[in-house]
Structures are given as structure tokens and as C-alpha cells.
Amino acid sequence: MQRVTVNAWQIGLVFKNEEYVRMITTGTYWFWKGEQVYKYDITQPFAAPTDLRLLLENEELKSVLDVVEVGDGQLVLRFENGLLKQVLTTGIYAFWKSILKNRFVRVNIGETDIPEEVDRNLFQHPLLVPYLRSLSVEPYEKAALFMDGRVVKILTGGTYYWWKNSSSIALVRIDTRVQQLEINGQEILTRDKAALRLNAWVQYAVENIERAVLANKAYDQQLYVALQLALREYVGGFTLDELLEKKEELAAAVKERVETIAAGLGVSLMSFGVRDIILPGEVRAIMNQVLVAEKKAQANSILRREETAQTRSLLNTARLMEDNAILWKMKEMEYVERIAEKISSISIQGNGALLDQLKGIFSKG
Template sequence: MTRNGTPLTVVQHGVVRGLWTVRDTIEVETFDLRTAHRIDPLEADRWARLAGLAITQAQIANHEAGILHLDGLQSGRLGPGRHAFWAATRAVRVVKHDLRPQTLDVTAQEILTKDRVTVRINLSAITRVTDPEVLTRAVPDVGQHMHRLVQLADRAAVGGRILDALLKERARVDDELTTQIRDRLGDIGLAVSDVRIKDVILPGDMREMLNKVVEAEKAAEANVIRRREETAATRSLLNTARLMENHPTLMRLKELEALERLTDKVGRIDVRQTAPVAGLPALLDTLMGEAPQKVDPT
């Protein structure tokens, strides 16, 4: 109902309203809500303040899908954009679903392993809505439903393994979790692409024990590597000794190399002649392995 072209009021079904038309122009536009439940969004903006709960509006983003419910019955899918509906004589509800991949985190779930060790597991699952209409009919609360499925699958996968197997077979456990959740999920318009264990949190005393075990294992590996290197070095020395035994020249070259390394560390050499056969010539003959030559004192 408008007065002089301006929205005046919304008169719902069964309500009688009387107005003076002496000085104002009153116009009444009626809508049959049995066949016409939609209203133009621009018109809805004009009447929103006066209509109150008689008009329901919804904004659907580009990455969303809206499911329209009239009096509790699913009445179709709404695309991106603005939508407005008359709600004077009926219950109008719009359920929106995000069509982008969503991350579901399940944190700090305590599970008892097969060897009776209590661990806390943090998981992440990637979900995506594939059919919003089917999903709306099948599941009232998608987040809670997925949370329960992930918890049940996690207990089945972790509770059936000992701690060592859980820590060593993380990839296999992730694949098993994904398969179990997909089987339990069924065809409800929701897909699970990936489920991964982020953290396995152990009790404090168990962490200390595992750290000691890992430390002992690494120490044993280091000892094996050290012995292998020592064996290789000894074998190399043995081969070198055999070569020098069969080749005196090579032995002489090794002696000269050792002499060169020694002389690099000597800053000064003093040679004193205390006998007729002495001095620098005798020292050089000794180093070169030759018999010292006698020097005629005359």
C-alpha cells in the first residue's frame, strides 16, 4: 500500500486497514503468495523498513550456493546474487553452502594404542560440497557430521596399531583414514579429498624414553660408521706398506715428504762442526742416506 507514490505499509493476509483518501492518493497492490513468492530486490529495499518480517532477503556470493526452503520444504537452488521473498504467510529460509574446499581440524583427540599408550592426535581433512541440494537433505549440520566421522575413523586406525607402527607408517595411516571416511560418508553431496595426521603428541615420560632410544640408535650407527672408516684407513695403510716394501724408491719419496713436513715447522737450523767428519755436508749425507765422507784436515 502506497500513499502518493511512497510506501506506506504492508498489510498481511487477514488484516483489515482503513485509510482516508480525501487529500492523499492511496494505491494498493496485492500479491497472491500461492503463486508469487519472489519479490524484486530493489522493491524489497523500498519496503524493507515497513515490511519487517514479511520480507526475507538473502545475499549469495559467487563461491556459494543457496537452497530455498518454503514452509520446511526444499524449493530449489539459488545462484549468486540478491534474492528477496515474501514471508507474510509462510516460513522462508535460505541455507547457504560454501562451494570452496574447506579445512576441518580435529585437535587433541586422546586415543589408546594397541600397546596401551595414550596419544593425542591432531588431524586435518579437506572437504568440498559437490551437491548442495542433496547435502541439505541428508545432513542437518555438516561440520558436526564430518567431525564425528573423522573421530571414528581416527580411533579405528590408531587404536588398532602399536605406537612404533603408528610413528613409522604415517603415510599408510593417512591413506587408511581417507578411505574409511569416504566409505562412511557415502553419497551425500560432500567429498573428502585428503585426511592427514598433523601431530602425534606423546606423554612426557614416553617422549623421554623414545628420545633415549633414538639417541642410542644414533650412537650405534655412529660407532658402525667409525669402525668402517677405521677399517678402510687400516686397509689403505696396509696397501701402502706393501707398495713401499716392493718399491724402495717409493719408500724414499715418503721419507722426503715427511722431512719436508718437518722442515716446514722448523724456523731455524744450527749446524756446528765438532769433528773432522761433520758439518752441513755430513748432515746432508745422513739425510740422504749416504755414508759421511771423511774430510782431510790438511
């Protein structure tokens, strides 16, 4: 005979000739040769020594077990005293009923979305991660969620989780921040056949992701072409001189023409501007000549005004000196002084009359 002791945290299963006979609990037992006892820790999952389904036909044994059967396309999350302890896949499982309280959450992973009863805080749990897939959307993005090739919903910023299954999942992301598109090197003919090269820019933001992604392909390229054509249409309607006069209106006119098209693309135009209007070399040379001529004409006009003012001043001075002998004499002295500043020495040749004339000049009169 053999002696077997079953402790308080254990349960024993007695087999005879490989057939289940009975269950024993806490105590000491004696068994004949040919009988075999399997002892189990009731705080651990039950690992059946033979086919579990056969053992569960015994109602006594079945009553002390929590039995869970997991079908295809399912998972069962086993919580022990509120903590996730195991993720059960397809099969049949048994757990001892004990002071450890088991709770089971059954989920259908054939449905891609994760039910609310699964705590989001568990999505990073090492036991659950192998069964999940995740995609992130930046705070400044919106994304169209495609499942099996069709759009399901529009996602905003955040991290999203789905069950791993046969369904395909893809995101088409759109940056919703204000973006700038450069429209450079546009060679356009004016109405009078002057060839210009324009550099422009536009700032825009995507407001309707359904239109931008689902209803249109390459919305940014379409926006570029629309702006390009609007520029050509506007510039081609004016002569070069008219265009240069209306250049302040150019940006507003083009923006207004394209706004309706942009709305159809799901885009809102924030601002549009023309950075450069580059003229051909020949036209630039002619315009430079015109500019130089205009500046020369302005300079000549200023000189003529100054000469007129000087003449008027001299005339006024002459009138004053005509009526005032002292003022006349002072003016003579001023000119003599200026002449003297230029002379280093004086050699006088002549008779006494010349000396008398010089004396007369320096006399008070």
C-alpha cells in the first residue's frame, strides 16, 4: 500500500488502471498497488492527466472546476482577482474554484473592433499585445480608415487598436496644417505677346478629407494645375503695361478664381501671392532706358527751377543796389575781395591816373 497526504490547497484525483475513480480533498489516504493519485495545486490551472472532456463527465469533479471552451475566431481573457493572467485561444480549459476568483471575458476577434468591455489600459499588456495591431495618427493629421478596401471612418489624432485577424487595415493620412505650394517658373504671354516668367506661392489647408482623399486623386497636383491655369488666363488678358498697372490686383483675382475649385478638392486657400514678375532681357533694357530718361527729365526740371530762383535772387539784389549806393559799394568790395584771394602778387605798370583809380575803388565813396 502507499500513503498519500493531500494538503489544504490541494485536490487529488485517483485513477485505477488509468481510469478516473474519484476525487479526494484534504487528508491522509492509503491506496492499494495499481491505484495512482495525481495531486493538484488549486491555485493553478488544472492540467488534466487524460482527456479533459472525459473527466468532465464526472459531475463531482465538474462542480469544482470553472470550465471554459474557446471556439475558432475567439479569445477568452482570464482575470484572477481582477488581474489579467492568461489569454486563452481555441480549446477547452479548466480552472479550480478556490479563493482566487476567476473572471472570463470572451471576445470575437473575427470582428476587428475591440469591445469596450476590454479595458484600454490592457492594450500594452505583454499577454495581449500579440493579438493586437495598432496604428497612430498625429495630432495635426486626419486619416481615412480602410478595412478590406473600403472606407469605414475618419480618424483624428491618437493611437488606435484592432484585433489581428484576416481583415486588412490601412490608413490614408492627411496633414491638416497650413501648407505652402510653390508655383515657380511659369512662362506666360501677355495679350501683346510679351513673354513673362512668374514665381508664385499659395498657402492652403485640407478641411474635408473625404473630398481630398476619396473623391479626388492627388488633390495637391490638381490644385497646382488650377492655379497655373488661372495665372495664365489672367495674365493673358492684359497687355504688359496694363498688367504692371494691375499687379497689385493679380494675386486677389487668381485666388478668387481658384477658390471654388479648391473647395471641390476639400481644400481651403489661406493666401496667394506672386513673388516675382520677371521681364525678358530686351524689355528690361527698354524699361531701364525709359526710367533713366524719366529721371533725367526730373533732374533737368529741378535744375531749371534752381536757375530761375537764382536769376530772381540776382534781379532782386540788382534792384536793391540800384537804389542804395552803399550797398553797391559793398558788393564791389565783396567781388574785389574774392579776386584778391586768387592773386598772390600784383605788379602795377602805368601812370598816376591808375593809382588814383585804385584809391577810388577802396575809398568810401
